[in-house]
Every structure is written in C-alpha cells, then in structure tokens.
Amino acid sequence: MIQELIEIVGRENFTDQLEELVPYSYDASMNVHRPDAAVWPESTEQVSAIVKFANEHHIAVVPRGAGTSLSGGVVPIRGGIIIDLSKMNRILEISIEDRFARVQAGVVCDGLNRELGKSGFIFPPDPASSSVATIGGNVATNAGGIKGAKYGTTRDYVLGLEVVLPTGEVMRTGSYTMKCVSGYDLARLFIGAEGTLGVITEVTLKINPVPRHAMTAVATYARLEDAGKAISQTMTSGILPSVMEIMDKVTLKSIRENTDIDLPEAEAMILAETDGFTWEEVEAQMEVILAILGKNGPVEIKTARDEKDRLNLWRARKSAYATLARVSSSFTLDDVTVPISRIPELLVGIQEISKKYDIVVATFGHAGDGNLHPQILFDEYDADQVERMKKVEEEIFRLAIGLKGTLSGEHGIGLSKAAYMTLEHDPVEMALMRLIKKTLDPNNIMNPGKRALD
Amino acid sequence: MIQELIEIVGRENFTDQLEELVPYSYDASMNVHRPDAAVWPESTEQVSAIVKFANEHHIAVVPRGAGTSLSGGVVPIRGGIIIDLSKMNRILEISIEDRFARVQAGVVCDGLNRELGKSGFIFPPDPASSSVATIGGNVATNAGGIKGAKYGTTRDYVLGLEVVLPTGEVMRTGSYTMKCVSGYDLARLFIGAEGTLGVITEVTLKINPVPRHAMTAVATYARLEDAGKAISQTMTSGILPSVMEIMDKVTLKSIRENTDIDLPEAEAMILAETDGFTWEEVEAQMEVILAILGKNGPVEIKTARDEKDRLNLWRARKSAYATLARVSSSFTLDDVTVPISRIPELLVGIQEISKKYDIVVATFGHAGDGNLHPQILFDEYDADQVERMKKVEEEIFRLAIGLKGTLSGEHGIGLSKAAYMTLEHDPVEMALMRLIKKTLDPNNIMNPGKRALD
Numbered sequence: 001m002i003q004e005l006i007e008i009v010g011r012e013n014f015t016d017q018l019e020e021l022v023p024y025s026y027d028a029s030m031n032v033h034r035p036d037a038a039v040w041p042e043s044t045e046q047v048s049a050i051v052k053f054a055n056e057h058h059i060a061v062v063p064r065g066a067g068t069s070l071s072g073g074v075v076p077i078r079g080g081i082i083i084d085l086s087k088m089n090r091i092l093e094i095s096i097e098d099r100f101a102r103v104q105a106g107v108v109c110d111g112l113n114r115e116l117g118k119s120g121f122i123f124p125p126d127p128a129s130s131s132v133a134t135i136g137g138n139v140a141t142n143a144g145g146i147k148g149a150k151y152g153t154t155r156d157y158v159l160g161l162e163v164v165l166p167t168g169e170v171m172r173t174g175s176y177t178m179k180c181v182s183g184y185d186l187a188r189l190f191i192g193a194e195g196t197l198g199v200i201t202e203v204t205l206k207i208n209p210v211p212r213h214a215m216t217a218v219a220t221y222a223r224l225e226d227a228g229k230a231i232s233q234t235m236t237s238g239i240l241p242s243v244m245e246i247m248d249k250v251t252l253k254s255i256r257e258n259t260d261i262d263l264p265e266a267e268a269m270i271l272a273e274t275d276g277f278t279w280e281e282v283e284a285q286m287e288v289i290l291a292i293l294g295k296n297g298p299v300e301i302k303t304a305r306d307e308k309d310r311l312n313l314w315r316a317r318k319s320a321y322a323t324l325a326r327v328s329s330s331f332t333l334d335d336v337t338v339p340i341s342r343i344p345e346l347l348v349g350i351q352e353i354s355k356k357y358d359i360v361v362a363t364f365g366h367a368g369d370g371n372l373h374p375q376i377l378f379d380e381y382d383a384d385q386v387e388r389m390k391k392v393e394e395e396i397f398r399l400a401i402g403l404k405g406t407l408s409g410e411h412g413i414g415l416s417k418a419a420y421m422t423l424e425h426d427p428v429e430m431a432l433m434r435l436i437k438k439t440l441d442p443n444n445i446m447n448p449g450k451r452a453l454d
Numbered sequence: 455m456i457q458e459l460i461e462i463v464g465r466e467n468f469t470d471q472l473e474e475l476v477p478y479s480y481d482a483s484m485n486v487h488r489p490d491a492a493v494w495p496e497s498t499e500q501v502s503a504i505v506k507f508a509n510e511h512h513i514a515v516v517p518r519g520a521g522t523s524l525s526g527g528v529v530p531i532r533g534g535i536i537i538d539l540s541k542m543n544r545i546l547e548i549s550i551e552d553r554f555a556r557v558q559a560g561v562v563c564d565g566l567n568r569e570l571g572k573s574g575f576i577f578p579p580d581p582a583s584s585s586v587a588t589i590g591g592n593v594a595t596n597a598g599g600i601k602g603a604k605y606g607t608t609r610d611y612v613l614g615l616e617v618v619l620p621t622g623e624v625m626r627t628g629s630y631t632m633k634c635v636s637g638y639d640l641a642r643l644f645i646g647a648e649g650t651l652g653v654i655t656e657v658t659l660k661i662n663p664v665p666r667h668a669m670t671a672v673a674t675y676a677r678l679e680d681a682g683k684a685i686s687q688t689m690t691s692g693i694l695p696s697v698m699e700i701m702d703k704v705t706l707k708s709i710r711e712n713t714d715i716d717l718p719e720a721e722a723m724i725l726a727e728t729d730g731f732t733w734e735e736v737e738a739q740m741e742v743i744l745a746i747l748g749k750n751g752p753v754e755i756k757t758a759r760d761e762k763d764r765l766n767l768w769r770a771r772k773s774a775y776a777t778l779a780r781v782s783s784s785f786t787l788d789d790v791t792v793p794i795s796r797i798p799e800l801l802v803g804i805q806e807i808s809k810k811y812d813i814v815v816a817t818f819g820h821a822g823d824g825n826l827h828p829q830i831l832f833d834e835y836d837a838d839q840v841e842r843m844k845k846v847e848e849e850i851f852r853l854a855i856g857l858k859g860t861l862s863g864e865h866g867i868g869l870s871k872a873a874y875m876t877l878e879h880d881p882v883e884m885a886l887m888r889l890i891k892k893t894l895d896p897n898n899i900m901n902p903g904k905r906a907l908d
Contacts, residue, residue, distance in 0.1 A: 097794055098796075144635075175859075179791050181598075182861045182871075183883070188639050278738045341551040406629045408634070408635050425637055433640065
C-alpha cells in the first residue's frame, strides 16, 4: 500500500507517521480514530488513482478539507487513507459576467470571497468556520451559516461539480449556466453526502453581488415567549431579514460572566440585520423589525449602522461558542432545526431536558431559519456526566423531530448523529439511502461507518 | 388490467376510451403516442396501488400534471397508464410563520400563488404556463421562468416531497425546515427527473414575501453586440435585476407585423425589471440599468412604474411565443442555456444556422440567466422542412454546448432532446444516470423511453 500511494502522489505527499496522523484522527467533534495513512494529492488525476487503488484493495478512503466538521464527518472510524485536499487550492476561473467561480475543492471559503470581493461579488454561505473551511467541505456538508434565511445554503449556489467516483472514474456534472435541467441532478446527490459517495475535486459556484449596505439591531427580552413572538411576527411581516439570531439565557449568562460585554439579565436576545442596495431599503426593512421588536416588551433595543458599531453589537453572538467552550472542559455542539414558529418550544424543552439530567445546555443560533445550536457542557472524564450528556442529546433530537424538525440543519450526520438517523427517516427512506450508497460504492470504501448507511 | 385499475380508483376515475385517451397522447411538444389507459387517482394510496400493480405487470406508467411539457416529457411513448394527478389538487397547509406551503401535486401554480398572495407571500418560480401548470409538474421538471436570475428555479424552493417509488412504496423525504442536511438529498434526485424515478404526490415548498414594488424598462438596439454589452455590464454592475429578457430581430419583426404593438426596427430588445421593498431600492437599481442601457447606443428606451404601463411594456415580450406560433403551421420551442456573456454568440450563431437551412428561427428568452428560447418555424407536412428543422435543432444544440451551455435550461429533455443527451454528458455521467434509473426502477416502468436512460 505504501509503495503504491507514494508512486501516485510522491514521497513528499504521503505519510504513515504517527505524529502526522494524529491530527487526522480528529475533527471539531468528540470523535477520534486514527487513519493508516494520509495523502496530499495535487491533482484530480492523483485523487482518481488513489481511489481506484483503494477500491481494488477495499481500503477505506476519507476525503478531508479543513477538518472543521462538528459531527465526526471526517474522522476515519474504519482507518484507511485520509485524502487531504488542502493542496488542491487553486481558484481556476472567476467569470463575473457569467456569475460563476470555478475552484478546486481545497480553496478556503474566505479566500474565495476575498478574491470575489475585489469585483463586488460574494459566495453567500457563511459557516462560522469560513476562515479555514474549504469549498469542498462546504459542498460535502451543504454548509449553511448565519444568512441562510435570506440567502439559502451551499446547495443553492452549486452549478457544477467534478467528482471522483468510488471506482476512481472522474465525473463532471452540472453546468456553467444559471439554469440546467439536462438529466438527473447528480451534483445535488454529492452535495451534503459527507464524502460517502465520492471525492469532490472541483466546484463551479454561482456568485451574487455583495449587498452594499446593512444595519444591525439587538433586542433583549425578559420573557422567552416575547422573543418567540417577535421572531414569528418578523418572518410574517413581508420582509426577509438577512440575519435573525437568537441566544438563550444560559448563553447570555455565560457571556455576561466570562467576558466584559455589557449585557442585561434576560431570557433571550435577538440580533437582526437587514441589507440592500440602498440605505432606504435597509432602513425601511429595519423599521418594520424595530416596530415588532419594540411592541413585544423588550428590556432593551440597540441599533447600529456603521461597521464598527455593528461589530460591537455582534460581539455577544460571536463570542457565544468560544465562551461556552472555555467554561466547560468538554462540549457537544448540535444543530437541530425546527419550523420557525416552534423555536420557543424547542428552547423551553431543551431547558427542561437540561434540568432533568442536571447538565448545562446553552442554546443559540439562527432563528430566521429555525436552525439552533444547543451546546451541551460536560466533563468527558466523568463517566456519569458523559452518560447524562448522551441522554440529553438524544432527548433534544427526539424533541426537535417531534416539533417537525430535523437532526441537523448544517453540521451533518457524520458519526455523532448516525445512531439517530432512524428517528427522523422512516424505513422506506433509509432503504433508498442505503441502496444508493451500495449502488455507487459497492465495496463501501468512501467514508464508511457514517450516517447509518452500512 | 382494466378490472384491477377500476378496483383501485373507481370506475369514474378510469378510462380506456379512445376519445378520452387522445388528449393524453400529446403535450405542448410535437411528440404523439397514445396510452392504453388513464386514471385520475384521488389519494397517494391510490397512486401507490396503481404503481405497485404496474410494477408487478411491467406496465409503463406516466405521471402527468397539466401536460404543458414542451419536450414530450409526458407523452407515453411506450403506451401504458397515464396517471393524471389533477384531482389531487388540495393545498394541505400554509404556514406563513414557518415559511412553507404543503400541497398535493395537482395544485395549479397560479392557484397556490393566489392563496399565498392573501398573506403577501409567493412561490417565486414563474413558468409561462403557470396559469395551468401544476406544482407536481414544476417539481418534476425543475421549472424555471422569467425571474430565475434573481430568484432561482423550483429546486431552490422544495423543502420536502412525498414520492411513490417504482415499487409502489410511499417515501417522504426532506423537511419542513429551511435547512436540513440529514442524509442524502433524495428530494433533489426526483426534482427534475421528469417522472422517470417515481410519482411526486405531495410537495412542501419554501415561500418568500412578495416584493412590494417593481419597475420596468425596455430598450431596443440596432446592433446585437450593443445589447449583449448592456446585458453583460448589467450583470457585473452589482445589482441583480429581477427580470432581464431579450428578443432578437426575427421575434421583433414577427410581433411588429402581426400585432398592433408599436416597435422600432431593431436587432434586439431588452426588457429589464428591478424590485424591492421600497421605491428607492427599485429606482436606484433601475438607474444603474438605465445608465448601462443608455451608454450602449439604444434606438429607444422606455420605462414604467405603475402596473398598467408596466404591462404595456411587457406586451411585446408576452406576445412573442403566441405570435410566432400563429404565423407558422408548426414550430419547435427550445431552451438552450449558455453562460450569460455568450448570449450574443448564441444569437448570431442561431441566425447563421437559420440561413444555412433556410428555416426561420426566432429567439427570445431570459438573458439574465442565459436561458434562450429559439422558436423554430416550419411546416410539419413538408418532409423537407421537417428534415431541415431537425438539422437546425441539432446544430443549435451543438452550438450551445460548444459555448459551455446546456441542452435545456427549463423545459426538460423528455423525448425531444433524448437523442442529444450524449452531446452534453460524457460516458461516465451517462453511466451513472442510467445506473440510478436501473437501480430505482429495475423494471423500467416509470415514464420509459425518455432521456436516453434505457
């Protein structure tokens, strides 16, 4: 195996050294498993040769971008070969007049957006990890982010893909055009497949003009149901906020106690933004939101127009994850998603589960699209806490699904949620997912052990 | 067969009478073939039983909405059973605060939008057939329309589906939430599959607030390249027009000669719209467009803000298809799509092909997303013209694909373009499409004979 892989990628692009494999045993979740080798291919041809070799020898292959998965998506639970795509990081083509960018899978999201920004354009999905996360990873997980309510998720921007199939064959699918209905939408079969059907090597993305102006408002509420009403009323008001975030009282308390950010005691905080081509558009939409925020009994409302003041209002929301990560030795960050009007029920339910098991859960996330992030705090060296954390997580999943929601809005299923797939998906749907996996990847080499597919 | 089908749907919902089957032999294309029977199921359970029966007996099944396909998508080329979904026409649920509508497949697009309009919301895709076309048909073809450049196509709005698989099993997939990455994106496998993988019985759609204001501009150009420059400059200007249409000189001549619409002699006409929540937003975007239209040497520019004047500017564009259909005994309407900057080359190339074969081709369509509609005029009772028309069509397909375009932006492949699939899709991609078809539908009962899949 070693010789064959070295022949394909060169000695400098291969490792089976323990110290180099350790980082590839992890992602941003709690899952750990070491691969047998890692390679850094520099071309699609090399990826193809690696996969062909792995398929012939029934060796597991796990494609990896920046490894920011929160669900164990890139942890090689069956060992095998990590294909690190970070050296395939070239922007191949930007055509502003044709509204697309064609990039290798290893291009970093923010890097692409810096380049597009020079022409006033953007690839809108904005996962929190965008400063390191790769486009290939975005596509493999159908990454979302903060602006999903108005701008959708990665799948809405993928025009075409180059994919190395589990046989090693290279397939190009999709188009360079805004519309294409020729044949099956194979691209979207690989988008969000978490590397279980092939290795994405190249992506053609639709791009948007950057909105010229934006305005931010923050409102805190002493009663959660008032915040819930404000969200529902905003979403039915006829405007589409570009951002509509929520933080619960546990999150707010942690930020208040662990940072110098000035926050009132409150049950919930909403952060909303509007954007547009003109200030009038931005302000008129914000007026609608401010009227709604105001009439639902807020403790406090703040607004900001210029960049510096806006970033200041964002400080609490941006520090939520890191603050919570710092106050706890271990944590699990989930991403259950519910219909927008069920957010208050989800938040109340999570707090009841938290009390029942005496495990702290702080929840924040994207109220505008119903995608919340319960961050479950525990100590991984305390077996009893680990046991209770697992129960908390399972009950949160059951709660979200009971509210007509889903296990995962943007982090993926990976390893962490594989055991819960059948809570959400009935036997007919599970059978079709498994049939597709088995048909495309009969030797089960592509990121095996994930998503309850094998 | 007759007895079994009558038992499933009832005598009143079954026919094998010639006079009732004749309309099911056609769609809006030139393709013709009679089915053996037609049924009007009233529930998913009935559809399931029909498909199960058909699968056991290897009988072809063709799901049909309003039959507005321009590609032979619903013509039962292998006979069998037409499943007409027009009786499954209930809007099951509209949740404005959760931003979704759940409907049966037979609901008519405009009917849904009238209902949503009461709350100020809309399902944005707007195919020209929306007054009769069904949501099921929209989803099966991934329908587009005039506003694709800004608002995307049907696939961008589908949250979840209920599908009867070729086995007769009923599968629910997707979500009621704005974001969902749990498992494979099976919904998008059926979106745009033209009924070749199953029967779509229910659809959950994301809905948008209706933009409050819009403004329209029309500009004519004596030189095609000037119109092309105006389009490219608009698309790179940082604004996203909600509409950007183009008509070529042949289309304009036909409208001028066959209607009372006052049009200057010109090589091309552009119709553009901007929309927004405020008039300021609409006007500021329109100013950018007007400046671009103006600096490229137009013959004439007209603008309109109020509904009546706007509809007046739309008259020429809206009458293009019908006027052309009236001046010719037969016609084929295609929907090749190219990267936006290649539109002038496509238009010039189409005119060269038209001259070469002495067949009139009028082209109009959606410049903002590169999706053009060459309408090829001929006499179907003149064998020589038919022969030349076919050559014209094939050369247009080759031209579009050579310009990095696609056979079909919104009408689908169906029968009409099946023979050209391999021009666009290489053997690896074709093999995967066929593998998926064979895996899901091993008896090839679902809309067989389409898309070069069997």
